[in-house]
Amino acid sequence: MKLSFTKMQGCANDYLYLDCRASGVPEKIVPLAQKLSARHFSVGADGIICICAPRTPGADGTMRIFNADGSEAQMCGNGIRCVAEWLHVHDPACAEKSVLKIDTQSGLKTLTRMGEELWQVEMGVYSAMAADLPAVNMGEGPLVRCPLEVDGKPWNVTCISVGNPHCVTLVDDVDSLKLEAIGPAFERHPNFPERINTEFVEVVDATHLKMRVWERGSGETWACGTGTCATVAALVEQGLCPVGEDVHVALRGGELTIRVLPGKQLLMTGAATTVYEGIAEV
Structure with missing residues (x-):
C-alpha cells in the first residue's frame, strides 16, 4: 500500500503529516509510526501527526500525535504550528483565514498567522500542581525547585503541565550534557507514572535561554514547543524570567519565542516549514 505524507518541521522537530480528515487515523498507526520514524532505515521523523476532521463546532481540524x-x-x-500551516496551504476553507482553531488531546488551541510560515499559538494555562502532571511522592505542589534523585544523583527540578507533563532543570552548560545517558532515567522515573518530558536549561540572561530536551517516546529531539513553554513557565515561577515579555529560547533546531501572560497563560511563536511531499510503501 502506498501512503502519501507531508514532511514538515518546526525548529527541526520533524513529523510526517497524514491527511486523515476523510479516512480517519490508520488502523495500524502504532507500527506505522515505529516503521516510518526510524532514522537511517526509513523516512525518519520524531513521529507521525494525523490531521483529522474537527471535533469542536467551528474548529478547522484535529491533531493527533504518535511518537x-x-x-x-x-x-x-x-x-500544531505545522498543522496550521498544512491547513493554510491545503484546505481552501483555511487559506484566507488569519486565525485557525485546532482540536488536540489537551483541548482546543487558537493559532494566528504572523507571517510567511510563522504562527503564534495560544497554548493555554500552565500548572505546577502534582495532580495535573501527574506526579507522585513530591507533595501536592506547586512543584517548584523540588529535589529529585535520578540514578543516584540529586537534581533540583520544577515540574510543569502545559497539557502534557514536563520536568525542567537548570544546568551550567547545556551543550556538554550526554542526554542519551541521563534522559531515559528521567523519562521513566517512578515519580511520573505517565512518564515525563525533561528539559535541561542554561540561563543566558532573563530573556534568553538555551535548552535541550529529552521527549518521552522520542528521545532527544532538536526542539519541543510544549517543552519550551514549560521551561519559560518554570523560570517565571522561580523569578528568573519576566511575566509579559518575550523570552527567546535557543534550541538545537532553531529559536522559539515564549511569553507568559498574567494568569499563567502562554503564547508561543515560531516557524512551520514544509520539507517535502512524499509517498511511502507500507
Whole structure:
C-alpha cells in the first residue's frame, strides 16, 4: 500500500503529516509510526501527526500525535504550528483565514498567522500542581525547585503541565550534557507514572535561554514547543524570567519565542516549514 505524507518541521522537530480528515487515523498507526520514524532505515521523523476532521463546532481540524515509539502524545507545540500551516496551504476553507482553531488531546488551541510560515499559538494555562502532571511522592505542589534523585544523583527540578507533563532543570552548560545517558532515567522515573518530558536549561540572561530536551517516546529531539513553554513557565515561577515579555529560547533546531501572560497563560511563536511531499510503501 502506498501512503502519501507531508514532511514538515518546526525548529527541526520533524513529523510526517497524514491527511486523515476523510479516512480517519490508520488502523495500524502504532507500527506505522515505529516503521516510518526510524532514522537511517526509513523516512525518519520524531513521529507521525494525523490531521483529522474537527471535533469542536467551528474548529478547522484535529491533531493527533504518535511518537516514534508509537505512543500517543496529548500535545505538540511545534506540531500544531505545522498543522496550521498544512491547513493554510491545503484546505481552501483555511487559506484566507488569519486565525485557525485546532482540536488536540489537551483541548482546543487558537493559532494566528504572523507571517510567511510563522504562527503564534495560544497554548493555554500552565500548572505546577502534582495532580495535573501527574506526579507522585513530591507533595501536592506547586512543584517548584523540588529535589529529585535520578540514578543516584540529586537534581533540583520544577515540574510543569502545559497539557502534557514536563520536568525542567537548570544546568551550567547545556551543550556538554550526554542526554542519551541521563534522559531515559528521567523519562521513566517512578515519580511520573505517565512518564515525563525533561528539559535541561542554561540561563543566558532573563530573556534568553538555551535548552535541550529529552521527549518521552522520542528521545532527544532538536526542539519541543510544549517543552519550551514549560521551561519559560518554570523560570517565571522561580523569578528568573519576566511575566509579559518575550523570552527567546535557543534550541538545537532553531529559536522559539515564549511569553507568559498574567494568569499563567502562554503564547508561543515560531516557524512551520514544509520539507517535502512524499509517498511511502507500507
